[in-house]
Each structure stands twice: as structure tokens, then as C-alpha cells.
Amino acid sequence: MTSVIELQNIKRHYVMGGETVAALDGVDLTIDQGEMVAVMGPSGSGKSTMMNMLGCLDTPTSGRYLLDGIDVGTLSDDQLSRVRGRQIGFVFQGYNLLPRLTALGNVELPMKLNPSGRNRREAAMAALIRVGLADRASHRPSELSGGQQQRVAIARALVNEPSMILADEPTGNLDTASTGAIIELLQDLNHRDGITIVMVTHEEEVAAATRRAVRLLDGKILSDEPVAQRLTGALAEAAS
């Protein structure tokens, strides 16, 4: 297997009023194509900072990030945004949908930023079908439940056929039943389509749906261990 992600001694320091915060303090991490990984740790431990690095939304203070073997530190802004557009799908806790656009319109959006030869409407519809929301294509976000909005956001992440999805607390705003549905969908995208998934979560039972949990503390990796495949507590109840 090839490593799709390789962080080498990554540091990200913020200087705030003369004080330096080490949001990431020497992180080494390798993730293979096709893995599904949970990123855990207390508030302020550096999870979102690390996700921003992985998604090429931010650059390290020092260290190297190899994405598909390419040192992203050597890429221009244009090249970086192309990598983001083509290879990476982003999913956020708050869905980040545009309220004036329909579900279909939201899913089409990344294709406008990243034109390809494909028919936009067809590709967006295919992504909505993939997440089970074909019948909500013309609804606006305010006419959808939280779980449905997150599925639209996942369809939007899928529309450019990325090799990797980065999700920062994708179930943070959802109830147990919707959480179960979103996690099942992400698992299916991982298992069936081989998409690499890195997902921040605060919930052990969500992490248990992945195969590996990376735990951060104070900007450092505290542990990096396989997770036994199991459903516990409320998620098991929802699934049974």
C-alpha cells in the first residue's frame, strides 16, 4: 500500500500578543490510501489545525507534508487549490451549505470552481443519489433536517471524485440516529469506493466505526492505535 499522507515533524505555531501557541508540536503521521482514521483529543489539542494541514488549507511553521508523495511545501497557491479541488473533499460540523441554493445547486458548486468535462447537473445528481437524497434535490438547506444537510455536504464533497475525505466533527451537531446514518455512509464510501477518510470526533463510539484512532494532546500525538470494530452504547441501540 502507498501512503497518501505523510506528515514529518509538523509544527504549527501561532503568535498571539507576544506569546507563542504550539497548536501542532512535532507531528509525525502516515496514512495509507483506503484507510479510515479517527482523530480524537480534548478541545484545543490541535485536531482542526491538523485537518487544515492535511487539507492544504494551512501551511506548517516547519516540517514536511507529503501528499501522494509530493511535498506540498513546494507547490504554488494555484497548484495547491487544484490539489484541494481534485483530490480532497471537505465536510464540516456546521455543513456550510449556501442557504439560497438548492441541494443540487450546493452539490454543483465545487464543479464550477474546478471545471471538468462532465455534465455538472448529472454529476451532482449522481452524488445526491449516492448519499440517498435524490428526492430532496430541489430543497433548500432550511427545508432539510440536520442529517440530510450533512448528506448534501457529503455529496458536495464527493462531486469531484476525491481520493480523500476530511471531516471535522461531521456528527457534532447531530442526534444519535442521524449520527449512525452519517457514519454508515462514510463507512460505505470507505469500504465500497476506497475513499480515504480522516474524521475528527469527540465520541468513542463514532471512533469505533473506524479502524484506527489517532489521539492528540497539546499538539502532539499521544497514541495511534487500531480500534476494534464494534458498536457500543447508543449507536448499537440505533443500529439494532
Ligand SMILES: Nc1ncnc2c1ncn2[C@@H]1O[C@H](COP(=O)(O)OP(=O)(O)OP(=O)(O)O)[C@@H](O)[C@H]1O
Ligand atoms: N488562528 C489561530 N490563531 C491563534 N491560535 C489558534 C488559531 N487556531 C487555533 N489556535 C490555537 O491552537 C490550538 C489548537 O486549536 P485547534 O482548533 O486545532 O483545536 P481542536 O483540537 O480542533 O479543538 P476543538 O475540539 O475545540 O475543535 C488552540 O490552543 C487554539 O487556541
Ligand SMILES: [Mg+2]
Ligand atoms: Mg476543532
